[in-house]
Amino acid sequence: MSSNFGLVPIMAVVAIQLFLIPSVLSLNLTNAYLHHKCNNTQGKYSKGSAFEKNINLAIRSSDSNNFLNGFGYIEKGEDPNKVFLMYQCRGDSYGSKCRSCVDAGVSELRRRCPRNKGAIIWYDQCLVEITTINSFNKIDYENDFYLSNPNNVSDKELFNKEMSALLVELTDKATDKNNMKNNKFVLYAAGDKRIGTKTVYAMVQCTKDLVTTSCAACFEWIFKMFSECCDGKRGGRVLGTSCNFRYELYPFLRN
Template sequence: MLSIFGSVHILAVVGIQLLIIPSVSSLNLTNAYLHHKCNNTEGKYSHGSAFEKYINLALRAIDSDNFLNGFGYIERGEDPNKVFVMYQCRGDSYGSKCQSCISAAVTGLRRRCPRNKGAVIWYDQCLFEISTINSFNKIDYENDFYLSNPKNVNNKELFNKETSALLVELTNKATDKNNMVGNQFVLYAAGEKRIGTKNVYAMVQCTKDLVTTTCAACFEWIFKMFSKCCDGKRGGRVLGTSCNFRYELYPFLRN
């Protein structure tokens, strides 16, 4: 089993939520649901409203995408009914894999947060968010959670040090200004490292609306959660709507 914790920041008070989800296959190529959040502060919309119309227009725009870029940020409508929709797929899951994940995410979010104007859902291979707030190139410090393996490694200090170093190395790759496809920053990197007798596999990723400096700042923020999430754990990850990292003692990405 994996332990999953979510942190919610309200007036400097941190709320912790504990959930349990089933473990997935060793290569983790499933599209497992991970977590969601209904943002009730943004309110709800009614059937037949202008907001519902614009959400449906945004979703149709996503449906016509080819998902080869693995990212979309769509704005529809006019104030006070403006809708912002974002999706980001994991760096090894673009194209048809991304499309199937986003399809599941849209269905899942509508079921779990019916008629919410603001909501986000995470699956293993993607995240999907709707909002009334324009968050383009802005770090979301409010919506995050972490998963960790309850089992510990033997040499905790060495493991923490070397795993952190691997994540920093991958961050430098992901935020390299020369790491581009076309005119867009990749903002994703994956790699592995031998630590003691174990291979550690890791990845880092930002949403593609960010620039490299904003992405680096997001990584700096979520790495502060490493000790809370991952101290000596055989696997762990922190996920937000702007960036995430993960490491395991088994391969979990496609080649």
């Protein structure tokens, strides 16, 4: 667990879990805010400054192709006012759903991190980052957090073993060099598995600026947090800016 965030307070986890109603329809209609970080080390910008103008240019530069692909990485301006805007939408939330999530993320970043040059926000269906640092095809090992269901399964040892195997299986699928769409690596996979009397549903995803090898390295990193996050839990997820995984005992993705 990165020291930048620390543990998510248990009441916050419980509050977020209230959104996780075991209904595919209701889950598809929600896009819960999960977490954000205002990066104070990159400084602040002034109203009307060149940096603010570059942020606005980056936001307006997102086009329909970006949202259909679920990923955007946009650079605007020159040093020292250069801006990088990155967003990645969940693998089942491309197109109009991606656009609405990114719009919400940009709006909330302005509210929660007013005039910060660096900031990140996570929702159920996307993440959005504004930064002064070019991180294209680089794994972010600094910004991560996790959420978990407060309730445990009955057979923790069996569940942990089978859940870990499912995550490895999905990783292999997501990082398969043949798993491509529109000449781009998909870097996303979802599936389900019967464990005891329960069916578990899971997904893994990397941002599309990564290549398959760096995506696999990112998964290896966040899977090390499984015991801290998800040991015997009925649902859990670890989210970074470069990759994430989630599992639940109910469907939470669109078909």
